[in-house]
Amino acid sequence: MTTHELLTAGTWNIEPSHSSVGFSVRHLGLSKVRGQFNSFSGALTIAQDHTASSVSAVVELSSIDTNNADRDGHLQSTDFFGVENNPAMTFTSTAVTPTSLTGDLSINGISKPVTFDLEFHGVAVDGYEVTRAGFSAAGEISRSDFGIDFNMPIGLDGMLIGDKISIELEIQAVPA
Numbered sequence: 001m002t003t004h005e006l007l008t009a010g011t012w013n014i015e016p017s018h019s020s021v022g023f024s025v026r027h028l029g030l031s032k033v034r035g036q037f038n039s040f041s042g043a044l045t046i047a048q049d050h051t052a053s054s055v056s057a058v059v060e061l062s063s064i065d066t067n068n069a070d071r072d073g074h075l076q077s078t079d080f081f082g083v084e085n086n087p088a089m090t091f092t093s094t095a096v097t098p099t100s101l102t103g104d105l106s107i108n109g110i111s112k113p114v115t116f117d118l119e120f121h122g123v124a125v126d127g128y129e130v131t132r133a134g135f136s137a138a139g140e141i142s143r144s145d146f147g148i149d150f151n152m153p154i155g156l157d158g159m160l161i162g163d164k165i166s167i168e169l170e171i172q173a174v175p176a
Helices: 069-076
Strands: 011-016 020-027 031-037 039-046 054-060 088-096 099-106 110-124 131-142 162-174
Touching: 054 099, 088 110
Parallel strands: none
Antiparallel strands: 011 039, 011 162, 020 031, 020 162, 039 054, 054 088, 088 099, 099 110, 110 131, 131 162
């Protein structure tokens, strides 16, 4: 059974094996390059009044995976994330509504407010009697807002890498 009423108050942990933190960015203005982060953790604190709930998450930047080892290594370098000095990206919510999640995203030591469109998919109990809640969130950030401004001009009007990064989250959480 899946219903909003079963989302009980308390702490829910993000389960990485059934969740994803993905992104895409335009390359040469022609196509999107997609990637994901393979190592992340987080918790949802669900309040009786769901709008008083909160979310916190940590993403290990060295776990970036774009299906190209050379590109992943470049993204880990100081041209982009500088994972040696900035190993994690963090998110701490400041507001939750039934359709949006707002909070502070920190990358490279720079924190900026971001808002994600939020969708709650319900709660279900799996075959092992584990209660699970599902959420999707999507939004867009400007990488230059976080000091990630490496780029190369291509042609008369183009750039190698777009500034806008689309973020897509598929989250499954279990009670702590």
